[in-house]
Amino acid sequence: MLRNGQYVLGVGNRINSFSIVVDPKEKMTTETKSVMRESCSMIIYKxxxxxxxxxxxxxxxxxxxGRNKTFVFVRRENDLEIPDNNL
Structure with a gap:
């Protein structure tokens, strides 16, 4: 979960640093690593x-x-609720 530039991760997980603001004209990537049996993560950018x-x-x-599952949403600032049944 990401709020105001901070992130919360489970035990043993690690994520490379990234900017909270995305420039729509620039390509950007980030990498996560997990020591758990499976990895489940979400990043929210402004x-x-x-x-x-x-x-x-x-x-x-x-x-x-199993299969990898992903989702991508674009939401307005007043409508940030994201359905939890997608993963």
Missing amino acids: IGDLPLYLAVGWKIPAIGG
């Missing part, structure tokens, strides 16, 4: 000076099992 947020989430199962 899009430039617009009242919009980009939410990207993913769930990666243990090696050799």
Whole structure:
């Protein structure tokens, strides 16, 4: 979860630092690592000076099992509730 430039992670997980504001014209990547059997994460970015947020989430199962699941949402500042049934 990301709020006001801070992030909260589970035990044993690590994420590279990143900016909370995304410039829509620039390509950007980040990397996460997990020591758990599966990884489930979500990052929320503010899009430039617009009242919009980009939410990207993913769930990666243990090696050799299941399928990767992802979701991407763009939400207005007043409507940040993201459905939890996508992962």
